[in-house]
Amino acid sequence: MxxxxxxxxxxxxxxxxxxxxxxxxxxxxxxxxxxxxxxxxxxxxxxxxxxxxxxxxxxxxxxxxxxxxxxxxxxxxxxxxxxxxxxxxxxxxxxxxxxxxxxxxxxxxxxxxxxxxxxxxxxxxxxxxxxxxRLPKIPAYAGQLAPGITQLHAVDYRNPDQLRDGPVLIVGAGNSGADIALELARTHTVLLSGPHPGQIPWRIESRKARFLTPALFFLFRHLLTVRTPIGRKVRPKVLAHSAPLIRVKSSDLKAAGVRRVARTTGVRDGRPVLADGTVPEVTNVLWCTGFRxxxxxxxxxxxxxxxxxxxxxxxxxxxxxxxxxxxxxxxxxxxxxxxxxxxxxxxxxxxxxxxxxxxxxxxxxxGPAAPGSRRPEIVNRPGPEGVSHR
Known part of the structure; x- marks a missing residue:
C-alpha cells in the first residue's frame, strides 16, 4: 500500500x-x-x-x-x-x-x-x-413487502420512470417526501404517510421572501447558536431532523391530489399497514425516512x-x-x-x-520548517468561466 x-x-x-x-x-x-x-x-x-x-x-x-x-x-x-x-x-x-x-x-x-x-x-x-x-434508514419490516411492490429509498430515487404504474405510498412526510410526492402526483396516485411537520408561512420564491429570507438566514447564523438559550432549545429538534416544509405547502399537495395518511407501522400479507389499521393497495413504496x-x-x-x-x-x-x-x-x-x-x-x-x-x-x-513547505496565499481571483446557471 x-x-x-x-x-x-x-x-x-x-x-x-x-x-x-x-x-x-x-x-x-x-x-x-x-x-x-x-x-x-x-x-x-x-x-x-x-x-x-x-x-x-x-x-x-x-x-x-x-x-x-x-x-x-x-x-x-x-x-x-x-x-x-x-x-x-x-x-x-x-x-x-x-x-x-x-x-x-x-x-x-x-x-x-x-x-x-x-x-x-x-x-x-x-x-x-x-x-x-449516510446509510439509508429503512425499517426492518420493509423486507416483508411482497416482491411485486417496487420499493426505493429516497437516496436511490431519480425520477418517476423508476416506479411501476399504480399507487405510490411515500413513507416520511418531511421535505424530501413532500417534494417527491408533488412530482409523482403528475403520473401516480400518491399517499403521503406520516405526521405533518409544519411549514414556513411564506413562499420561498415570492417577492415577500426577498425581505424575509435574509432575516431568516441572519437568525440561523447569529441567534440560533449553541451560545444562546433559544439556540440550545432548538438544537435537539434540528438534530432529530425535525424541520418544517420549506418549498412545498400543504395546499400544493392537496391541489395535486396527494392524500395524507397515517404513519406506516408494519406489513401484513405483503402489504404496508398504517397506524389506523388501513392496508392500502399500492404497487410502489418510497422510503423518505432519512439516514442513520x-x-x-x-x-x-x-x-x-x-x-x-x-x-x-x-x-x-x-x-x-x-x-x-x-x-x-x-x-x-x-x-x-x-x-x-x-x-x-x-x-x-x-x-x-x-x-x-x-x-x-x-x-x-x-524545529524550522523545510524551505518551500508553505503554499502561496490565495488572493481574490476572477470568477470561473462556464458555470451553468439560469
Missing part, C-alpha cells in the same frame, strides 16, 4: 470540504482533500433529477466566490454541482477524486487515512467534512470522539479529547446555519484557525 505523509487530510469534497480547503490554502499549510466521487459535486449529481436548492443563489456561494446565478434564482442540483467543481479549480484546491475513505485510525502519534484505492495517508490532522450519517450514522470507518475510541447521543463530541468543530481531529458541516455544529451552504465557511474558518495554530506550535517544537 502506497503511503504518503501530509500535514492535513480533509475527508469530503462537498461544500464543507471545499470551504475548509479554501481557508487551509490561505494559511499556506499543506493538505489534501479526498472525495469519493469521480467528479467534484457528484454527491449532488446523484440526487433526484428535479431537485433544486431551498436557498436562493445569493446565499449559495462559498468563501471568496459568490454563486454566479441571478441572486433570487434557485439552482438545480447539477448547476450547484458545476459550481462546486468550478470553485475547486478557481481556488486551486488539491482535491483527489475517486478516493473513498474506508478507515481512519491513529497510530504512533499520527492519523492514518486509508482509501478504497489502497492509498494511505499519514497526517497530523484530519477534518471530517463528509457526513457520516455510519461510524464504522472512524476507527478511533468512541468515548473520545462521540458523545452519548452518537454525535461528535466537538466544540465548534474541534474535538478537544482527540487533538488534531475536526468536523465541519455537521447539523447545528455551532449554529442552525452550520450545515447550510452559506454557513459552512464560518465554521471552516474557525476550525482552520485552530488547526493552523496547533500546526505552528508543533513546528516550533520540531
Amino acid at each position: 502506497d503511503t504518503q505523509r501530509i500535514e492535513t487530510v480533509v475527508i469530503g469534497g462537498g461544500q464543507a470540504g471545499l470551504a475548509t480547503g479554501y481557508h487551509l490554502a490561505r494559511t499556506g499549510r499543506p493538505f489534501v482533500i479526498l472525495d469519493a466521487g469521480e467528479r467534484i459535486g457528484d454527491a449532488w449529481r446523484g440526487r433526484w433529477d428535479s431537485l433544486r436548492l431551498f436557498s436562493p443563489a445569493r446565499f449559495d456561494g462559498l468563501p471568496g466566490l459568490p454563486y454566479p446565478g441571478p441572486a433570487w434564482s434557485f439552482p438545480t442540483r447539477d448547476e450547484f454541482a458545476d459550481y462546486l467543481q468550478a470553485y475547486a479549480a478557481w481556488a486551486e484546491l488539491p482535491v483527489r477524486t475517486g478516493a473513498a475513505v474506508r478507515r481512519v485510525s491513529y497510530t504512533n502519534g499520527r492519523y492514518v487515512v486509508e482509501t478504497a484505492g489502497d492509498l494511505r495517508y499519514e497526517a497530523d490532522n484530519v477534518v471530517v467534512a463528509a457526513g457520516y450519517d 450514522p455510519d461510524t464504522s470507518w472512524i476507527d478511533l475510541p468512541d468515548a473520545e470522539v462521540f458523545d452519548v447521543d452518537g454525535e461528535p463530541a466537538q466544540r465548534r468543530g474541534v474535538v478537544e479529547s482527540q487533538p488534531g481531529l475536526y468536523f465541519v458541516g455537521r447539523l447545528f455544529q455551532y449554529a442552525m446555519a452550520s450545515s447550510m451552504i452559506q454557513g459552512v465557511g464560518r465554521d471552516a474558518e474557525f476550525v482552520v484557525r485552530h488547526l493552523a495554530a496547533r500546526s505552528v506550535a508543533a513546528s516550533v517544537e520540531d
